[in-house]
Amino acid sequence: MYVRRVPISSHYSDRTPRSGVPHAPRTRRAAALASTAFALSLLTVPAAMPAHADEKNPADAAKEPKPPAQMSTVGGAQLGRPGTQVNLRKGAPELPTKLSARSWVVSDAESGQVLASHNAHWRLPPASTLKMLFADTVLPKLPSDREHKVLPSDLEGMGEGSSLVGVKEGESYSVHDLWRGVFLRSGNDAVHVLAAMNGGVDKTVEEMNEKARALTANDTKVVSPDGYDRPGQVSSAYDLTLFARAGLQNKDFREYAATASAKFPGETKKKDGKTKRESFQIQNTNRLLTGDVGIDPYPGIAGVKNGSTTNAGNTFTGVAQRGDRVLLVTVMHPDGEEPHGVYKETARLLDWGFDAAGKVEPVGELAAPSSAGGGGGTPKDGEAGGSSHAAARTDSKPSGGAGMAVGITAGVLVLLGLVAYGVHRRWPLPDLARRHRR
Structure with a gap:
């Protein structure tokens, strides 16, 4: 079992102790004794004390919000505990030390096993990572070649300072173009136009909440389809991982998510x-x-x-492959002290996950949609609702082979079966050499 290390802060200040109450003035004698004790300590403490870059001032740490003592246990009881959760076997690599995110999850995309987590079910503002749920909900409903002329009402209700791709009133766009605007530029304008095509923002929000429940994403409440900060709008690292995993079953979702650059219609x-x-x-x-x-x-x-907003900080869900293994990592709200910290912490967790695969006991698993595996109902807290073993039992005739990732080279697509969904669906995961650059 993994035992968390508590680092000794290198930024301790006697002006503001952990209690927040200033120290009383010391007498000269007390000061002298303290100095003598410090000098003696140098003789007994090793000179090369490790300095951790992720250490925080105790006063600053006291201001950080704390996760609830009890959270949802969907996916397993250990996922409902606050703090870092990991079960290391002998020879397993230690988790990265430079992790400041309030919440994160490392999971195997195929088996659904959660390899490690930190406050997995903490309900936090999601920012634009919520657009994955928007795509899960709306993308299958609108044909990609459908054209729409933008009305002024389509762009109403966007939050101040929203990220935009550059949609213009009076211009026509294909659904395909609008989804590129959503995935590449996180365009709230593209989201609102697609929501209008889906029957309006209110209807879309209602459907997104229904979709979240169907995916067993019970930590999520949608108020705005674009992820813009709204009172009461929350999700979790666990739920965001579910949204990504569900979306990656759709070939159009995969294409948009993997597109590095593209042309977008102008005026x-x-x-x-x-x-x-x-x-x-x-x-x-x-x-x-x-x-x-x-x-x-x-x-x-x-x-x-x-994604990034004032309340959410930076958020990110990424999927990557190494060999035959595909991992999903979600990171929510690093402390912001490290430039591009949300990506660097994701990369560290991906590296760890690939090295640790097969060397850790899972701390939980990703729940299957409530309609998968023949179950029908939404799993209760404490139930995984989608274990790979249960799924295998309910699907005695899998289609498309064994559900394994089969090879990856430049120009070759990888086929991956999502066993935990109860149906061995196969979806291609393009490697970096095949990024669409149209």
Whole structure:
């Protein structure tokens, strides 16, 4: 079993102790005794004390919100406990030390096993990672070649400072173009147009909440379909992982999530008596997919969604493959002290997950949708609702083979069966060399 280490803070200040009450002035004698004790301690304490980059000032730590003492136990009782949960076997690698996120989950995308977690069911603002649930709900309902002319009402209700792809009133867009705007640029304008095509924001929010319940994502409450900060809008690292896993079964979802850059339609303009509509280049804001200053693309990454708002901080869910193993990692709200911290912490957890696979006892598992496996009902707290063993029993005639990832080379698609869904569906996970750059 893993025992959490409690680091000794290197930023201790006697001005603001952990209790928050200033120390009383010391007498000279007390000060002298303290100095003598410190000098003696140097003779007994090793000189090379490790300094951890993730240590925090106790006063700052006291201001951090605390996870509930009891959380949902969907997926397993251990996932309902606050703090880091991991069961290391002999020879298993230790978890990364530089982790500041309030919540995170590392899971195997095929088996559904949760390899490790930290406050997995803590209900937090999700930011634009909630767009994965929006896509799970709306994407299958709208044909990709359907065209829509944008009305002024389609763009109403967007929050101030929303991320935009550049949708213009009076212009027509295909559903395919709008989904690129959602996935690549996290465009709230594209979300609102698609919601209008789906019957409106209110209807879409209602359907998203219903979809969350169907996916056993009971930590989630949707108020705005784009993930913009709204009172009461929450999700969890566990639920966001469920949304990504469900979406990756859809080939269009996979394509959009893995697209690094694309052309997006611009405005129609008249020039020299001719009417012409230009297009402009958009790039995916997922930095583990495209790279950025100080961060390289992660090997084998194939999506899925990042987000950032004032209340949520930075959030991210990523999927990547190494060999025959595919992992999903969700990270919510790192402390912000490290540039691109949400991506770097995700990369560290992916590295750990690939190294630890087969060397840890799972701390839980990802629940299957309530309609999968012949169960019908939503699992209760404490029930996994979708174990790979139960799924295997209910599906005696799997389609598409053994449900294993089969090979990955440049230009080759990987086929993966999601065993825990009770149906051995196979979906391609493109490697980085096959990113769409149209």
